[in-house]
Amino acid sequence: MQSYDYIIIGQGIAGTVLSFQLKAEGCRVLVINKTDQNSSSRVAGGLLNPLTGRKIVLSWKAEELFPYLWPFYREMESATKTHFLHPISIYRPYAEIADQNDLSGKSADHRYEPFIENLNAVAEEGIHAPIGGVSMLQSGWADLNPLLDAYRTYLGEDYLEEVFDEQELHHSSEGVKYKGYTAKGIIYAQGKSVAESQYWNWLPFRPVRGEVLMFKSDRELEKIYNKGVFVLPMGNGLYKTGSTYDHADLSNAITEKGKRIITEKLAAFWQLPFELVKHQAGVRPATKDRRPFVGQHPEYSNIYIFGGLGSKGVSLAPYFGAALKSLLLHQKPISEEVSILRYFKS
Numbered sequence: 462m463q464s465y466d467y468i469i470i471g472q473g474i475a476g477t478v479l480s481f482q483l484k485a486e487g488c489r490v491l492v493i494n495k496t497d498q499n500s501s502s503r504v505a506g507g508l509l510n511p512l513t514g515r516k517i518v519l520s521w522k523a524e525e526l527f528p529y530l531w532p533f534y535r536e537m538e539s540a541t542k543t544h545f546l547h548p549i550s551i552y553r554p555y556a557e558i559a560d561q562n563d564l565s566g567k568s569a570d571h572r573y574e575p576f577i578e579n580l581n582a583v584a585e586e587g588i589h590a591p592i593g594g595v596s597m598l599q600s601g602w603a604d605l606n607p608l609l610d611a612y613r614t615y616l617g618e619d620y621l622e623e624v625f626d627e628q629e630l631h632h633s634s635e636g637v638k639y640k641g642y643t644a645k646g647i648i649y650a651q652g653k654s655v656a657e658s659q660y661w662n663w664l665p666f667r668p669v670r671g672e673v674l675m676f677k678s679d680r681e682l683e684k685i686y687n688k689g690v691f692v693l694p695m696g697n698g699l700y701k702t703g704s705t706y707d708h709a710d711l712s713n714a715i716t717e718k719g720k721r722i723i724t725e726k727l728a729a730f731w732q733l734p735f736e737l738v739k740h741q742a743g744v745r746p747a748t749k750d751r752r753p754f755v756g757q758h759p760e761y762s763n764i765y766i767f768g769g770l771g772s773k774g775v776s777l778a779p780y781f782g783a784a785l786k787s788l789l790l791h792q793k794p795i796s797e798e799v800s801i802l803r804y805f806k807s
């Protein structure tokens with residue numbers, strides 16, 4: 462029998478971040494994961510976008526999430542000896558003059574100020590933005606595939622590549638046992654498929670399928686552009702663009718419809734020739750109230766969840782992973798807005 466402090470199921474961004482945080486506190490952590498190239502984290506754009514929505518507003522909890530995530534991911538870069546973090550400006554073209562006026566009013570709010578670089582920014586050549594746009598601070602993207610691969614190497618023998626079989630999980634007030642492993646607790650961080658768990662199937666999930674495209678262009682742009690779809694420069698003339706939102710079809714299949722939606726939205730501002738090179742789809746582990754699911758099972762004290770990160774897992778994971786770590790190690794309660802107890806009560 463091999464003993465650990467915690468077992469984590471899933472090595473998407475949720476399991477990766479949380480296990481790193483627990484290991485940094487000296488915990489022994491086993492991560493069980495079955496690689497899926499269509500998992501949400503593998504397909505994601507990885508955008509870190511503090512100003513979002515049609516009305517260009519501060520994204521939920523941006524003031525708390527963003528100052529925390531940058532140093533956190535830098536620490537992960539140095540621990541894994543991998544470069545995956547790209548702090549670059551996101552440029553959001555205005556749809557109408559009113560957008561600029563609205564944002565200009567909001568910029569007086571001290572919460573907006575740290576995220577606005579220029580309210581009258583000029584787009585690079587090849588981008589159609591006739592009335593200008595806003596360029597952001599503390600924005601960018603994280604290239605998740607190199608991070609996930611490097612972190613797996615970092616875990617070494619504490620990584621198990623296999624499908625977790627819930628029938629093999631035994632738990633008591635003493636802890637949990639899974640095959641040849643024991644631990645104080647187990648954390649489900651397995652993305653959309655946690656909805657199939659007998660311990661978590663009562664939570665209101667609302668998964669959303671999304672498609673992304675990659676294309677080549679002979680122009681190197683410096684910023685991320687975002688209007689209806691994002692376009693992010695991955696380097697060497699390669700760009701990622703997306704995405705779509707589909708609640709009905711929850712397969713990983715790519716579709717002509719998805720491609721058409723993305724390319725039509727892209728054409729509204731991207732004016733350079735390009736050549737499509739890849740098309741992918743994945744399912745976001747989203748929830749009905751669009752808030753994460755974090756916390757301890759209400760009946761089984763050694764079973765936990767870290768999920769429901771929806772369409773913003775890259776910016777949410779560090780902050781809420783730290784919250785779950787504080788619950789595990791210091792019994793600090795999870796805030797009500799993300800705690801799963803919000804559903805157990807009702």
Ligand SMILES: Cc1cc2nc3c(=O)[nH]c(=O)nc-3n(C[C@H](O)[C@H](O)[C@H](O)COP(=O)(O)OP(=O)(O)OC[C@H]3O[C@@H](n4cnc5c(N)ncnc54)[C@H](O)[C@@H]3O)c2cc1C
Pocket residue numbers: 470471472473474475476493494495496497500501502503504505506507508509623624625626650651652653654655670671672673703704705742743744745746767768769770771772773774775776777
């Ligand atoms: C098209 C698209 C674009 C997106 N763009 C962005 C973006 O720009 N910015 C952003 O922040 N977020 C984005 N997201 C959302 C982001 O991908 C998610 O919020 C995040 O990746 C969820 O991470 P996770 O670790 O919870 O789940 P996942 O990434 O799904 O990871 C779960 C892991 O658990 C494994 N697993 C599942 N079941 C088992 C089992 N039984 N046994 C073993 N292993 C198992 C899976 O294979 C996977 O490796 C996007 C998502 C999509 C689909």
